[in-house]
Amino acid sequence: MSEPRSAEHPVLQTHGLSIRFGGHVAVNQVSCAFHPGTLTAIVGPNGAGKTTYFNLISGQLRPSAGRVTLYGEDITALAAPQRTRRGMGRAFQLTNLFPQLSVLENVRLAVQSHAGMGMNLFSVWASHVELIERAEHYLYRVKLADRRDAPAAALAHGDQRKLEVAILLALDPDLFMFDEPTAGMSVDEVPVILELIHEIKNQGDKTILLVEHKMDVVRSLADRIIVLHQGELVADGEPAQVIASPIVQQAYLGLVGHE
Amino acid sequence: MIRTLLSGDYPRSRALSVLLLAILAGLALAPFVFPGTRSLDVAAKVCVFILLVASYDLLLGYTGIVSFAHTMFFGIGAYGVAIAVSRLGPSWGSLVLGSLAALACSALLALLIGVLSLRVKTIFFAMITLAVASFFAILASQLSGFTGGEDGLTYKLPELLLPGTKLLQAPLAGVEINGKIVSYYLVFFAAAALFLALLRVVNSPFGRVLQAIRENDFRAEAIGYRSVFYRSAANCVAALAASAAGILYAIWLRYAGPDTTLSLDIMMDVLLMVVIGGMGTMYGAVVGATLFVIAQNYLQDLMKLASDAAAGIPFVPALLHPDRWLLWLGILFILSVYRFPAGIVGKLRSK
Numbered sequence A: 001m002s003e004p005r006s007a008e009h010p011v012l013q014t015h016g017l018s019i020r021f022g023g024h025v026a027v028n029q030v031s032c033a034f035h036p037g038t039l040t041a042i043v044g045p046n047g048a049g050k051t052t053y054f055n056l057i058s059g060q061l062r063p064s065a066g067r068v069t070l071y072g073e074d075i076t077a078l079a080a081p082q083r084t085r086r087g088m089g090r091a092f093q094l095t096n097l098f099p100q101l102s103v104l105e106n107v108r109l110a111v112q113s114h115a116g117m118g119m120n121l122f123s124v125w126a127s128h129v130e131l132i133e134r135a136e137h138y139l140y141r142v143k144l145a146d147r148r149d150a151p152a153a154a155l156a157h158g159d160q161r162k163l164e165v166a167i168l169l170a171l172d173p174d175l176f177m178f179d180e181p182t183a184g185m186s187v188d189e190v191p192v193i194l195e196l197i198h199e200i201k202n203q204g205d206k207t208i209l210l211v212e213h214k215m216d217v218v219r220s221l222a223d224r225i226i227v228l229h230q231g232e233l234v235a236d237g238e239p240a241q242v243i244a245s246p247i248v249q250q251a252y253l254g255l256v257g258h259e
Numbered sequence B: 001m002i003r004t005l006l007s008g009d010y011p012r013s014r015a016l017s018v019l020l021l022a023i024l025a026g027l028a029l030a031p032f033v034f035p036g037t038r039s040l041d042v043a044a045k046v047c048v049f050i051l052l053v054a055s056y057d058l059l060l061g062y063t064g065i066v067s068f069a070h071t072m073f074f075g076i077g078a079y080g081v082a083i084a085v086s087r088l089g090p091s092w093g094s095l096v097l098g099s100l101a102a103l104a105c106s107a108l109l110a111l112l113i114g115v116l117s118l119r120v121k122t123i124f125f126a127m128i129t130l131a132v133a134s135f136f137a138i139l140a141s142q143l144s145g146f147t148g149g150e151d152g153l154t155y156k157l158p159e160l161l162l163p164g165t166k167l168l169q170a171p172l173a174g175v176e177i178n179g180k181i182v183s184y185y186l187v188f189f190a191a192a193a194l195f196l197a198l199l200r201v202v203n204s205p206f207g208r209v210l211q212a213i214r215e216n217d218f219r220a221e222a223i224g225y226r227s228v229f230y231r232s233a234a235n236c237v238a239a240l241a242a243s244a245a246g247i248l249y250a251i252w253l254r255y256a257g258p259d260t261t262l263s264l265d266i267m268m269d270v271l272l273m274v275v276i277g278g279m280g281t282m283y284g285a286v287v288g289a290t291l292f293v294i295a296q297n298y299l300q301d302l303m304k305l306a307s308d309a310a311a312g313i314p315f316v317p318a319l320l321h322p323d324r325w326l327l328w329l330g331i332l333f334i335l336s337v338y339r340f341p342a343g344i345v346g347k348l349r350s351k
């Protein structure tokens, strides 16, 4: 396997990133760099600030302090859509779809966004067959092709999680952010998602951030683990090393308690 | 051909197709099958309101924007023509100039309102548009030297469009072909073309984004669509179409005044038409506007007949008195919303 590429050129970097909600500091001074071709697992007990950290990175929230840089460029002031257009993609922990639109349309909208076609006013959407075919391809990859015409709201929970991932794939980002992608899935559905993450990782040039509770999953996929605890980054390193560290044993125990 | 015209968005219901074809045929042949000044007036108003209501559906039904400024844009179109023609004379040049000025003014104003206030919550946006529209109505009545105030403006148009202009020596199918007929077909074809253009917009990649924003704007942003930007663009397109409807109405009436275009009563009518027809369907605008305008114009006649017929029975004639027409329309409205929450089009499609 390749060494993490040159430390000077991370894809994404957070610099002293913090946010407070009222008196509560949900993310506290988190500085971290993420390099191309790596998969970093972010672990920590519920309420540790993992999702909030993601929201700060992908632009759903603005930090109280600190900066986010993408390829060295400061993007702290950019809104979520602009960050998406620069190659960030996010799958949400709480499923977040277009409920009344069809499964296919949910994905096709992401494909259309990636193709930069949103401001096309005078062609018929259905005439852009290539967008539809690409959307179908992503549905096929998450094994949802047979549900393409159902409204997203009609899907079972596990299928909605798959659709969430299909939308992320359709954005074809450089930086993938998965927030507990397998949470609430039945045991036989989990491998589909893990296999996909594996495939993305094997492309070699994609950067992946993965929030995940299941330690066996983390161990098998991650190149690196960072641990958040009460909003702070408390451990960072090789998976085996981090998992063995006392602070993680403690946090991990806490985490098991929450599962 | 039909597929291209309808942008692949078919009525998807046999009953609806029949209804739409009947409306289309009725409007296309109105001068011949419904001769008479009043019925032609109703037909022209139906054409204009189909366009106006369809453009409102783009906002309300497709994008989820509640705006009360829609008749303001309708008014800008009508006054643009009225002011230009009464100041610069009844030439085609001033008609075109007035129309273009009105469209430019509407687009600019819509963009301004959109960019400044579409970030706020739906209800606040509705309030802001209400304030702007009221301000505009007051402005129009105060600047009476310019707009004719409460009386509005009456003006002449290019000769070809005047009722006194005969085009054929002999009547055609029993109807005299004069400038009024020319005006009617100008209104009819322009409204039809613009309706089809709106149908195209809602079925375009852009229209799909609007529906995504209506469904879940947070998610739409996360996949790369800036919702303020798209909402503003939708606001602009709708304003342009509303102004075009105003321009056509001004051509038809040769009059522009607060009561025919700017008033909030018309805004309410538009809201009723879109809801009765079925929001987010475009065809709902056709059905809703047609039924509403016809009811508005003939319900009173019908009630007078019924009231006279019921003479002698206590209470009933009073209840059926033509002045009560709005009450009956209100009851019809409540019943239809209660019985068909998805509008007539939704009801017909669900069968």
Ligand SMILES: Nc1ncnc2c1ncn2[C@@H]1O[C@H](COP(=O)(O)OP(=O)(O)O)[C@@H](O)[C@H]1O
Binding pocket: A021, A026, A044, A045, A046, A047, A048, A049, A050, A051, A052, A053
């Ligand atoms: N929008 C918000 N307003 C107030 N508190 C919030 C908000 N979002 C998250 N929090 C709080 O921040 C903390 C971290 O939450 P979160 O990032 O969701 O944790 P995790 O994803 O690690 O389980 C929690 O205490 C949560 O209640």
Ligand SMILES: [Mg+2]
Binding pocket: A050, A051, A052, A093, A179
């Ligand atoms: Mg979380």
